[in-house]
């Protein structure tokens with residue numbers, strides 16, 4: 615996997631080649647998305663997940679629609695593109711990368727005046743978003759690896775790996791860079807109920823990479839940090855508010871509280887495309903709630919009654935006070951997140 619990583623999203627002539635992340639690790643299936651409806655559904659049902667990968671898929675989704683459009687009039691084309699953009703934005707509310715990538719596509723044709731040019735520009739912009747994400751994730755990994763020593767053990771939650779991005783991942787990026795440099799980083803992955811991104815994706819991805827990875831259930835985190843000499847916790851993010859409050863997979867907040875109580879550093883690794891200065895604090899982040907059956911079942915098997923009342927938030931918000939540092943492609947920031955996050959965009 616090191617030399618030829620699995621790409622979770624790729625443009626393929628006139629369609630999108632998408633890794634069905636719901637089936638991993640038992641099956642590696644690539645889907646062909648041919649309509650914008652396919653793209654909306656793929657994001658909604660988590661065939662593709664992870665903030666940057668969702669953004670990339672949405673960008674290609676708009677390119678797909680644009681290629682297929684038969685509208686000749688540019689103004690009409692632009693209006694319809696905006697409608698399709700709003701449609702894709704309705705697929706998942708929390709990860710800001712979705713909105714960021716869509717905005718980039720719309721902005722890319724601001725000074726365009728012909729439909730044929732617009733179609734070309736949109737596809738090129740989607741390719742650029744993908745290429746940039748790969749470079750950005752590599753840079754995050756290069757900064758992050760400097761925080762750790764050979765033989766350190768890191769605990770991570772959910773999957774902020776290569777398949778959640780164009781390549782390398784965010785929280786998992788230091789593992790890729792460490793491998794290249796002969797540094798031995800070990801990992802604990804928490805399983806991440808209800809959808810098991812930790813067990814199905816992170817543990818699998820790190821095992822493929824040849825990392826010494828150990829899987830635990832979510833309720834084993836405190837005991838594991840305390841008894842297994844965990845040096846740091848590192849997670850990804852779906853949206854970072856202007857003050858540093860961070861939305862990430864449900865369970866991240868609890869993990870941060872535990873890390874704080876046990877005096878273990880807690881790092882968030884995320885690209886600038888995940889930082890949302892227009893959202894003042896975590897209070898303003900919309901938390902997606904998903905279908906009750908995700909909790910009522912496990913691998914298709916009922917774990918409770920079919921009528922059981924369920925609360926199923928997909929994300930939570932970790933207050934910035936619990937975050938030791940935010941690792942971005944422009945470096946690591948600590949302390950006054952509000953000022954330092956704003957400075958990243960100057």
Ligand code: MRU
Pocket residue numbers: 663664665666709771772773774775778779783784785811849850851852862863864928
């Ligand atoms: O519901 P998911 O699987 O899309 O949630 C993903 C996460 O919470 C990731 O940690 C986050 O998107 C960062 S991926 C680099």
